[in-house]
Amino acid sequence: MGHKRTLLLRLFTMLGAVLLCYAAEVFVCLFGNAYQERLVALAGLYVTLSVSLNMINGITGQFSIGHAAFYQIGAYTVGYLSLLAPVSMGYNSISWLAMMMLVAAITAGFAGFIVGLPSLRLKGDYLAIVTLGFGEIVRILVQNMDVVGGSYGMNVNPKIQHLSIIWLLAIICIGVFRNILKTGKGLVFTAVRDDEIASASVGIPVTKVKVTAFVMGSAFAGAAGALFAHYEGFITPGAFTMDLSFMILTMVMVGGSGSITGSVVAAISLFYLPEWLRDQPNITAASFLSAIFASGVFIFTLSKAMDRYYQNTFQKISAISFAVCASVGFKYLSTFFLELVPQLRDMEFEGNQLRMVIFAAILVVLMLIRPQGLLSNFELSWKGIQKLISKTLHAVRRGV
């Protein structure tokens, strides 16, 4: 009985996910412009990328910083296939896309297997270097391949822009990794992360586990690459540089390595942050500098005020509000004084120029005040939500 119920529940969840994605696509197409639609699509791709990198980095503890390579392999596999079959051979767009995703996932998974093999010998930093090098090698090789357009890039036909498929892939990715981690077979991944030698001593095939993680993570990145190629309709090697790898890695680390929820949240927010900064009006050098000083003051006050672990909630809230007030006050004060200097008053920065600076600064600051990531080990789950609701209800009832 219970088994049947779980099956039914799963079926409904899957159906619900499909419907939700479709509804999201319809909603975005109805109420948003092309730019917003593209942002939503790319955010979905970033979610897939960061969750799949989290499988390698956070959950299995293998340090890979070349994730863009697998993304690129997926995209270029699809690009090459579209050259061979330019009319998509009479398939309708969704089944063609699914086929392409599968092929890209297999190719990228194979590449992941090849990169995963050195992890038998290499650990930590050295593995990081090898994956970084692999990413560069793939990019430069593609740049020199005339079949796929070299550094000019190539067109991918047909251009299939299904927002819902992109988000469905993200949801499948989340679901697969989450469910694997709940089974006994999935526990070995965290075991290898926590202590390799100890897990080898209890009979866990460490090598196999590591390579499996690499293959799974890179396969999903490859599938995302296939969707990216079809969504954009045009790919260049310049879209898959080391910066992209660093960005994905940052999403994983900011969200908290090992937390899939964290990866999703960080991927979406870090993807939207630069786009939001792009829209901001120009600011003067004086106010930018004072903002930097003020955030320094904020961190300093907060860390000094929060250092005492015997505080109760009220004291914590007052400490935070004190820090906020102090930093805001400092910001206005320092802006006033800095604007007395004519060079600082007249120098203006565009939001577009500042976005990478602020991105980098947030990265550094977040790592300094919370190195384990925003949601270090927290996972969102149905049970957790249920507990939270019942707890709140209980509290409300008691209060009444």
Add this chain to the structure above:
Amino acid sequence: MELSVLPQQIVNGILIGAVYSLIALGYNMVYGVLRLINFAHGEVFMLGAYGALFTSWYLGFSPEDVYANPNMQGEWWHLAIMLLTAMVVCTFVGITIEFFAYRPLRKQPKIACLITAIGVSLFLQFGGALVLPNTPPPSICEQVNPFQGSFKLSLLSYNYAEKEKLAAELNRADDAFQQQFELEKKEHRVTNPFALSLKGEVLRKNKQEMERRYQSFVISEDLRTYTICLPKGQLVMLVTLGILLMILNFIVNRTSIGRGMRAVAEDASTASLMGINVNRIIVITFAIGSALAGAGGMMSATFTGSPLTTFYGLQPGLKAFVAAVLGGIGSISGAVLGGFTMGISETLIVWLGYSSYKDAIAFMLLILILLVKPNGLLGSKRVEKV
């Protein structure tokens, strides 16, 4: 793939390798004491180059000054001041980065440090682009460099007589043309050397022919005699590298600070039990490594004259990083060896005709070395502790 340019290419590789080894030394020293790949090291190199640029401007070699007086010539002490300023600037930058970005994370897992390093690197690149001059990219004026020109070494005997003869012919043709040009300038007010009379046109063609013959003779003779061209500036660079390496060797092997460094690299916690101030040693290591990167930045910017942007350190930083791993990360002589290996193999790849694969092959070499000998060429083997 001309065999006769091979010696020249190897020399070029050594000269490039000098810069790589200066940067790689910083990577290796920091990795030795902290077990941290300092991704911001390439940006320290970039700031060193900018420091040298501003110093050269301050010394009177800004573009306006040189435009006003194109015949001005630098002295060797101009270069020395630029080198020192670049090193001092980079020392401060390195210490600041260490204090604000790495020290608070000393007790945290290494990956957090690495992310911070990436963040610092991005911050310096893009934040630097806001304040440092980079459009159009400035470059250090070559007038500041007194070591212009180059030495030529030939393996086979050089046919100087033929060269002199051709040069004399070229001179004669040039004189004749100039005379005719002056004449027509005076008589017909012609200012364009391409709009002369028929006689002038013949003389101009003759001069061009002589010039072509002279140049092609020089090139073919260079190829025949395996001539190597040694730019004087880059020789100075090699000598400076040698001096800096000697100083570094003295510090590491002969002073108490160096002993402390070696002890911290061996085992930081035991070293601190033996009364070594680990934090102080780490700061000094950062300072020395960054100063070396600054020297590399100054020399690279001065002697190659390449335009500076805030992304100047990206490629050399990566290559030097590969060089550091190649030589054995954590080993000082390994960094130098790796740097030269990297430089030479890079030019050899270009010599073979695969210049577009230059970066890829650097990384392939790296992966191969890591798979065969994971600790690099000269790295010491580490036993993993449970």
